[in-house]
Amino acid sequence: MISNRLPVVSEVIAEHRGLAVLRILRAAGHSANDSILMDVLRRYGIASTRAVVRECIERLKEAGLVTTGFFERVLVVTLTERGEDIALGRTTVPGILHPSPDCEY
Structure with missing residues (x-):
């Protein structure tokens, strides 16, 4: 069944947050801690609590896009090869924004 429901704001923000985390990790040499991720997300206008960032990281981990330790x-987060493919727009995953050519992060 096709739904014409518009995505709620929280879903859109979660999609942006997921992509931003992957792209931040790529820019940071494929690894960063959750405090760094929080700070950079805030600079991109996606301010998030530590709990929300860790929730996002857990979803990315479950999808095989990052590893953690x-x-x-x-908490240190590392980008996987599959995560880099998503960050670069080579493939897609439901729930993560596909980057546009002019994506700022």
């Missing part, structure tokens, strides 16, 4: 108490 802890260094002491710091």
Whole structure:
């Protein structure tokens, strides 16, 4: 069944957040901690709490787009090859925005 329901704002923001995290990781040498991700997301106008960022990271991890590990108490996130493909727009995953050619992040 086809729905003509418009996406709610929170869904659109989540799609942008997912893409932004992948592209931030790529720009950061494929790895960053969640505090860095939070700071850069805020600069892109996608301010998020640590809980929301970690929720996003967990969804990306479940999709095989990132891996995670802890260094002491710091969550470190690493981009996978599949995650890089999404970040570059080579393929798509439901729930993550496909980057346009003029994507700012």
